[in-house]
Amino acid sequence: MRIAKFRITFWRAVFLLILAAGAVATYQRVVYGLGAATNLSDQFPWGLWIGFDILCGVGLAAGGFTLVAVVHIFNIEKYKPILRPTILTSFLGYVLVVCALLFDLGQPQRIWHALVMWNPHSVMFEVAWCVMLYTTVLALEFSPAVFEKLGWTRGQQMIRIISVPLVILGVILSTLHQSSLGSLYLIVPSKLYPLWYSPILPILFYVSAICVGLSMTIFESWHSSRALNRAIHQSLTARIAQVNAVCLAVYFMIRYLDLKHRGVLNLLTVPRIETYLFWLETGLMLAGMMLMFQQRIRNSPGWLYLSSLLVIFGFLANRMNVTLTGMEASSGVHYIPKWTEIAITLSIVAAGFAAFRLAAKYLPVFEEEQPARKVVEPEPAEELEDYAVASR
Amino acid sequence: MSLAILYDSTLCVGCRECERACAKRWGHPYDDKIASEERISAHKFVAIQTTGDKFARRSCMHCVQPTCASVCPVGAMQKTSAGPVVYDETKCIGCRYCMQACPFQVPTYEWSSRLPRVRKCSMCADRQAKGLPTACAEACPTGATACGDRDQLIAEANKRIAAKPGEYYPKIYGIREVGGTSVLYIAAVPFEQIGLRTNVPMEPLPALTWRALSAVPDVASVGATLLGGVYWITHRREKMAAEERAERKARRRS
Numbered sequence: 001m002r003i004a005k006f007r008i009t010f011w012r013a014v015f016l017l018i019l020a021a022g023a024v025a026t027y028q029r030v031v032y033g034l035g036a037a038t039n040l041s042d043q044f045p046w047g048l049w050i051g052f053d054i055l056c057g058v059g060l061a062a063g064g065f066t067l068v069a070v071v072h073i074f075n076i077e078k079y080k081p082i083l084r085p086t087i088l089t090s091f092l093g094y095v096l097v098v099c100a101l102l103f104d105l106g107q108p109q110r111i112w113h114a115l116v117m118w119n120p121h122s123v124m125f126e127v128a129w130c131v132m133l134y135t136t137v138l139a140l141e142f143s144p145a146v147f148e149k150l151g152w153t154r155g156q157q158m159i160r161i162i163s164v165p166l167v168i169l170g171v172i173l174s175t176l177h178q179s180s181l182g183s184l185y186l187i188v189p190s191k192l193y194p195l196w197y198s199p200i201l202p203i204l205f206y207v208s209a210i211c212v213g214l215s216m217t218i219f220e221s222w223h224s225s226r227a228l229n230r231a232i233h234q235s236l237t238a239r240i241a242q243v244n245a246v247c248l249a250v251y252f253m254i255r256y257l258d259l260k261h262r263g264v265l266n267l268l269t270v271p272r273i274e275t276y277l278f279w280l281e282t283g284l285m286l287a288g289m290m291l292m293f294q295q296r297i298r299n300s301p302g303w304l305y306l307s308s309l310l311v312i313f314g315f316l317a318n319r320m321n322v323t324l325t326g327m328e329a330s331s332g333v334h335y336i337p338k339w340t341e342i343a344i345t346l347s348i349v350a351a352g353f354a355a356f357r358l359a360a361k362y363l364p365v366f367e368e369e370q371p372a373r374k375v376v377e378p379e380p381a382e383e384l385e386d387y388a389v390a391s392r
Numbered sequence: 393m394s395l396a397i398l399y400d401s402t403l404c405v406g407c408r409e410c411e412r413a414c415a416k417r418w419g420h421p422y423d424d425k426i427a428s429e430e431r432i433s434a435h436k437f438v439a440i441q442t443t444g445d446k447f448a449r450r451s452c453m454h455c456v457q458p459t460c461a462s463v464c465p466v467g468a469m470q471k472t473s474a475g476p477v478v479y480d481e482t483k484c485i486g487c488r489y490c491m492q493a494c495p496f497q498v499p500t501y502e503w504s505s506r507l508p509r510v511r512k513c514s515m516c517a518d519r520q521a522k523g524l525p526t527a528c529a530e531a532c533p534t535g536a537t538a539c540g541d542r543d544q545l546i547a548e549a550n551k552r553i554a555a556k557p558g559e560y561y562p563k564i565y566g567i568r569e570v571g572g573t574s575v576l577y578i579a580a581v582p583f584e585q586i587g588l589r590t591n592v593p594m595e596p597l598p599a600l601t602w603r604a605l606s607a608v609p610d611v612a613s614v615g616a617t618l619l620g621g622v623y624w625i626t627h628r629r630e631k632m633a634a635e636e637r638a639e640r641k642a643r644r645r646s
Binding site for chain 1: 433434464465485489492497503508591593603608612616619620622623627
């Protein structure tokens with residue numbers, strides 16, 4: 001018991017340390033500008049904040065739309081227990097992405113310009129609108145938990161009325177947003193290393209986002225079951241892992257064909273830093289996929305958790321390669337983030353964990369949604385099973 | 393008529409009068425130290441780059457279909473009908489996508505400023521509007537930098553190459569590069585030998601992202617229909633199942 005208590009204080013100390021460093025870094029950023037707070041330059045204008053905080057952040061938030069589509073569109077209700085924590089994670093992810101954006105923008109006080117000064121030819125314009133609209137959709141999708149806590153049934157009912165279009169809108173916006181982050185890099189054919197530059201970057205980004213979205217669902221289920229102190233039914237996550245493995249296989253097939261048709265397969269053996277990082281990214285995701293293809297792994301919560309982590313880290317490596325390492329050779333400079341960039345990134349991640357804990361503590365996140373609607377007559381269990389089998 | 397600049401590397405003697413005139417015109421500091429910086433920056437919009445005994449003038453290329461203007465989410469970068477690519481600092485939100493996207497690594501940033509601006513050559517759009525030449529062309533003592541109508545400058549460049557075929561590399565840089573630029577180069581040697589980027593695509597870059605962006609309405613409408621349809625099917629199946637159950641129950645009861 002004493003050890004457990006020490007652990008908590010240790011993590012709190014780490015948390016406070018990170019926030020303190022983040023506060024100093026924020027002061028530097030606000031008072032002395034981007035030059036003092038980052039290692040960015042005219043040759044390397046996008047760094048860790050764009051590459052990790054924004055591109056990885058949005059990718060990891062993909063669990064939300066994937067699971068929403070599974071539960072609400074495909075009507076596979078048995079995944080409902082993990083829906084709320086997943087939506088919450090995605091919502092917080094998007095809020096943190098916006099926070100990171102405010103650090104990164106040179107003129108953050110003009111962020112609203114994107115609302116009124118339109119340039120529909122800009123991918124960044126699409127990204128801006130997707131962030132804005134999808135954050136709103138996620139807030140609405142999560143709002144029933146808040147209304148439930150407040151006992152405001154009218155609010156719950158209102159969300160329920162618009163729930164179908166809301167859910168469809170959310171999935172569409174996510175599709176556009178995930179792919180548009182890849183489209184951002186379509187404009188740099190002579191700058192991004194050919195292992196990553198591809199005319200189908202938006203498709204690769206979208207498919208890999210679905211893969212990592214499913215892995216995030218497994219990851220979150222594992223944490224949810226620990227928080228709930230009861231095991232999430234292993235068959236649920238095992239099934240997700242099965243789908244995840246197939247999605248990853250599709251992703252790798254597209255990725256391989258893309259490299260083949262662009263005639264750059266020979267680059268896979270060139271002794272360069274880019275090659276090693278490509279294999280790091282691919283190796284991590286491949287390992288995750290191989291594990292997920294095996295029933296023994298899928299039925300073991302620990303191993304399944306590990307395989308989802310492999311996919312997540314492989315995904316992060318991919319996004320960092322596109323945004324940072326793949327851009328370095330052509331830029332003519334070597335970019336390593338400054339401590340202030342890292343401190344702010346860590347603070348944002350820490351704030352996310354803290355916000356999630358608080359929300360989980362005070363809001364009905366891990367509880368089954370209280371149905372305020374007319375309950376469809378209670379059904380005998382075996383008939384439900386029959387239906388589930390028939391629908392497969 | 394579209395304004396442009398023709399730079400003839402064979403005429404350039406590296407006196408840097410263009411740099412000095414540009415600094416004066418923008419109110420930038422200029423001294424020996426800044427003169428020795430061979431790269432454009434937020435305080436130096438034109439820079440003479442030395443490669444051996446050859447010179448190359450670096451500045452914004454004022455592309456015919458500028459990448460920066462296409463990527464700017466708020467339209468702060470614009471290609472004017474007169475030719476120059478100009479920047480509206482009151483619109484800019486500082487996302488730096490223009491810097492990331494520019495194939496020539498041109499836009500620079502005021503990194504030490506609290507509320508920084510993107511900085512780059514404007515081809516003296518204000519001076520040209522009054523009928524004046526660009527500050528750099530006016531200052532150039534050898535005629536290495538000349539400004540005028542793009543088509544006429546191309547004709548002039550071809551004339552020079554034809555007149556002294558032994559002294560020129562027989563191509564003009566900027567005619568086809570990224571779909572054409574309003575800053576044109578002729579030189580004695582292939583352009584990569586004076587530090588110009590020859591790996592840039594020969595098509596305008598904005599088309600690359602437009603191909604993806606123009607699919608957005610289709611993705612949204614087909615996607616919404618598909619998702620709506622799937623929703624209808626999956627939920628109808630559930631409704632049917634419930635009805636069947638009710639029927640079975642009724643039959644059992646009777």
